[in-house]
Amino acid sequence: MSKELSYLEAIREALLEEMRRDPKVFVLGEDVGAYGGAFGVTQGLYDEFGEMRVIDTPISESAIVGVSIGAALRGYRPVAEMQFADFISCAFDQIVNQAATLRYRYGGRASVPIVVRAPSGGNVGGGLYHSQNPEAWFIHRPGLKVVAPSTAYDAKGLLKAAIRDDNPVIYFEHKYLYRRAKGPVPEGDEIVPIGVAATRREGNDATLLTYGAMVAPSLEAADRLSKEGVEVDVIDLRTLLPYDKAAIFASLEKTNRVLVVHEDVKTLGIGSEISAVIMEERFDTLDAPVMRVTYPDTHPPFSHVLEGANLPNADKITGALRRLAAY
Amino acid sequence: MTDRMLHMYRQMLAIRLFEERVNDLYTRALMPGLAHLYIGEEAVAVGVCEALRRDDYITSTHRGHGHCLAKGAVPDLMFAELLGKKAGYCKGKGGSMHIADPDTGNLGANAIVGGSAALAAGAAFSSKYLKLDRVVACFFGEGALGQGVLYESMNLAQLWKLPIVYVCENNQYNEYTHFSETTAGDIIARPSAFGLAVASVDGQDVRAVYDTTAPLVERARKGDGPAFLLCNTYRFRGHHVGDISRDYYRAKHEEQRWTSERDPLAILGAHLLEQQAADRAALDRMAAELTAQMDAAMQWAIDAPYPSPDEVTEDVYA
Numbered sequence: 001m002s003k004e005l006s007y008l009e010a011i012r013e014a015l016l017e018e019m020r021r022d023p024k025v026f027v028l029g030e031d032v033g034a035y036g037g038a039f040g041v042t043q044g045l046y047d048e049f050g051e052m053r054v055i056d057t058p059i060s061e062s063a064i065v066g067v068s069i070g071a072a073l074r075g076y077r078p079v080a081e082m083q084f085a086d087f088i089s090c091a092f093d094q095i096v097n098q099a100a101t102l103r104y105r106y107g108g109r110a111s112v113p114i115v116v117r118a119p120s121g122g123n124v125g126g127g128l129y130h131s132q133n134p135e136a137w138f139i140h141r142p143g144l145k146v147v148a149p150s151t152a153y154d155a156k157g158l159l160k161a162a163i164r165d166d167n168p169v170i171y172f173e174h175k176y177l178y179r180r181a182k183g184p185v186p187e188g189d190e191i192v193p194i195g196v197a198a199t200r201r202e203g204n205d206a207t208l209l210t211y212g213a214m215v216a217p218s219l220e221a222a223d224r225l226s227k228e229g230v231e232v233d234v235i236d237l238r239t240l241l242p243y244d245k246a247a248i249f250a251s252l253e254k255t256n257r258v259l260v261v262h263e264d265v266k267t268l269g270i271g272s273e274i275s276a277v278i279m280e281e282r283f284d285t286l287d288a289p290v291m292r293v294t295y296p297d298t299h300p301p302f303s304h305v306l307e308g309a310n311l312p313n314a315d316k317i318t319g320a321l322r323r324l325a326a327y
Numbered sequence: 328m329t330d331r332m333l334h335m336y337r338q339m340l341a342i343r344l345f346e347e348r349v350n351d352l353y354t355r356a357l358m359p360g361l362a363h364l365y366i367g368e369e370a371v372a373v374g375v376c377e378a379l380r381r382d383d384y385i386t387s388t389h390r391g392h393g394h395c396l397a398k399g400a401v402p403d404l405m406f407a408e409l410l411g412k413k414a415g416y417c418k419g420k421g422g423s424m425h426i427a428d429p430d431t432g433n434l435g436a437n438a439i440v441g442g443s444a445a446l447a448a449g450a451a452f453s454s455k456y457l458k459l460d461r462v463v464a465c466f467f468g469e470g471a472l473g474q475g476v477l478y479e480s481m482n483l484a485q486l487w488k489l490p491i492v493y494v495c496e497n498n499q500y501n502e503y504t505h506f507s508e509t510t511a512g513d514i515i516a517r518p519s520a521f522g523l524a525v526a527s528v529d530g531q532d533v534r535a536v537y538d539t540t541a542p543l544v545e546r547a548r549k550g551d552g553p554a555f556l557l558c559n560t561y562r563f564r565g566h567h568v569g570d571i572s573r574d575y576y577r578a579k580h581e582e583q584r585w586t587s588e589r590d591p592l593a594i595l596g597a598h599l600l601e602q603q604a605a606d607r608a609a610l611d612r613m614a615a616e617l618t619a620q621m622d623a624a625m626q627w628a629i630d631a632p633y634p635s636p637d638e639v640t641e642d643v644y645a
Contacts, residue, residue: 026456052456058479058482058483058486060479060483062476063445063448063476063479063480063482066444066445066449066476067446067449067483069446070434070445070446070447070449070450070451070452070453071453073429073434073446073449073450074449074454074457075453076453076456078449093439093442093476097439097442098437098439098442098446103642103644103645104420104642104643105421105425105427105435106417106421106427106429106435106642107420107421107642108418109417109427109429110429113645142643143643143644165645166645167644167645
C-alpha cells in the first residue's frame with residue numbers, strides 16, 4: 001500500500017521531486033519562499049533549494065509570467081504561482097498573447113515550457129476574487145494546455161507531466177480539494193499524461209463528463225442513480241485542453257446520453273464545446289440532447305447562502321441524470 | 328575607433344536601405360499588412376547593439392527591423408518574413424512585427440506595446456541564475472511608458488539586480504499622438520524612482536548612443552544592476568507605411584527640420600569626412616555595395632515560395 005497524501009501535499013511533492021530531478025525547474029510567485037505560499041503549497045522548498053530556485057516576487061502577475069517566459073526561452077522550466085486563479089487575469093496578456101503564441105511566432109524555433117499554477121474554485125467563502133473558475137478563457141487559446149486534477153494522485157501526476165511538457169500549461173488546482181481530497185500518489189517517475197481522461201465509475205446508461213471539485217458530487221449522484229437502476233459512466237476529464245475526445249466518444253457509443261457538469265459558468269464553458277463537438281461528430285449516436293449542470297451565468301457572491309444554493313451539487317446532478325435517463 | 332565608426336555607419340545605412348525597400352514593397356502592393364519603419368531612429372539600435380556582444384540578448388518592438396538587423400539578422404530572411412514566405416525567420420507566421428532569431432540573441436519583436444518587458448527580465452534572470460554575464464537590451468518606444476508591465480519589470484530587475492538595459496526610444500509620437508499628451512511628469516524620474524541607473528542621450532548621434540550605452544552594459548555585466556537609457560529620437564516616416572498624411576498630428580516643417588538637420592546617417596557621415604576617417608568615394612562605394620546586397624536580398628525573397636496553407640496549424644504546440 002503506497003502512502004496517502006492530501007491534494008495539497010501531492011502538489012508540493014510533485015514540485016519537490018521535479019526540482020530535485022531537474023535543476024532547470026524553479027518556482028516563483030507571491031510569498032512562495034520562506035513563507036511557503038498563501039496556502040502552504042511551497043512549504044519547505046525554500047529550505048531545500050534556496051532563494052534562487054524558490055523565488056518571492058512582488059505582487060506583479062504580469063511580471064511573474066513574463067519572467068517565466070523569458071527564463072523558459074533560455075532553457076528553464078519555471079513554475080509560476082498565481083496566489084489565486086482570480087488574479088490570473090492580471091497576467092492575461094503574458095499568457096494568451098506572449099506564452100501561447102511564442103512558438104508559433106518563432107516559426108517553431110523555440111518553445112515555452114512554463115507551468116502557471118492557479119488555485120481556483122468556489123465553495124470556500126472567498127467571494128468574487130477568491131473563488132473563480134477561469135479555465136474556459138484558456139481553453140479558448142491554442143498553444144496552451146489546461147489541466148484540472150480532482151484527486152491527489154492526479155494532482156501530483158499531472159503537475160509532473162506539466163513541468164516536463166514543452167508547452168505552457170495552466171494548472172488549475174481546486175482550493176476546495178486542497179485538504180479534503182486525499183489518496184495515494186504516483187511514485188518515482190510515474191506521471192499522469194496530459195490529454196487522457198479517467199473513468200471514475202463505469203455504467204452503460206449515461207455518460208457524465210466532469211472535472212475538478214465536481215467529480216465527487218457527480219459520483220455521489222451516480223451512486224443514487226444506481227439504486228434506481230441507472231448506471232452512469234463518470235469520466236473525469238482531468239485535461240481540458242486538449243481534452244480526451246476518444247474517451248468521450250467511446251463512452252457515448254455505449255450510453256448514447258451525455259451530461260456535462262462543471263463549476264464554471266454555463267455560457268461558453270467547456271460543456272458548450274463538448275456538446276457542439278458531439279453534435280457535429282456523433283449526432284447519430286445520441287438518444288437525448290446533451291445536458292449541462294453548471295454554475296449560473298453570474299459571479300461568485302460572498303454570502304454562502306447565495307453561492308451554496310447555486311453551485312452544482314449532488315442533488316442537482318441527480319435531477320439532471322434522471323431527466324437524461326428518462327428522455 | 329575608426330573601424331567602429333565605419334561599422335556603425337554601415338549598419339545604419341543597411342537599415343536605411345532595408346526600410347526604403349520595405350516601403351517600396353508596400354507601395355508596389357507586394358507586401359500586405361503593416362510595416363513600421365525605423366528610418367530616422369537607426370542610431371539607437373546600432374549604437375546600443377554595438378555595445379553588446381553577439382551572445383547578449385535583445386527584445387524588440389513592432390518597429391523592430393532596425394533592432395533585428397543591428398543584432399545580426401540577415402536581410403534575405405527578414406524580407407522573406409515580411410512577405411510571408413516560408414523561408415522567413417518565422418516561416419511567414421510572424422511577419423514584420425514578430426521577427427525572432429535565437430541564433431543572434433534576438434528574443435523577438437513584439438507587437439504588444441511593452442509586451443517584451445517582463446520577458447526580457449526573465450532572460451536577464453537566467454543570466455544571473457546561470458552565473459553567465461550575458462546582458463539583455465530591452466528596446467521599447469516611449470508609448471510603452473503607458474504599460475504597467477514595464478514598471479513591474481523594472482521593479483523586479485532592480486530588486487534582483489538583473490543585467491538588463493531598458494532602452495526607451497522616444498521618437499516623440501505614440502502612434503499619432505505626441506508623447507507630451509500621454510506622458511505625465513519626467514520620463515527619467517520613473518526609472519530613477521526604482522533606483523535604476525539612468526542616462527539620456529541624443530538618439531541621432533550614434534557615437535553618443537554607443538558611448539552612453541557601453542558603460543551601462545558593462546555595469547550590468549558585472550552584476551551592478553539594471554539601467555534605463557532614454558534615447559531622444561524622431562520617427563522620420565509615419566506610424567506605419569500607410570500613414571502618409573500626417574498633417575493632422577504633426578507639422579511638415581517639424582519633419583523637415585529633423586530630416587534635414589538631424590539625420591543620424593548624415594551626422595555620422597559628416598563626422599567621418601571631417602575626421603578623415605573616410606572619404607566621400609569610400610562612403611559611396613559602401614552605399615553601392617549595400618544597395619546591391621539589399622536589392623538581391625529583396626529579389627530573393629520575392630522569388631521565394633509561400634508556405635503551404637496547411638502549415639497554418641503547425642508550430643502551435645511543441
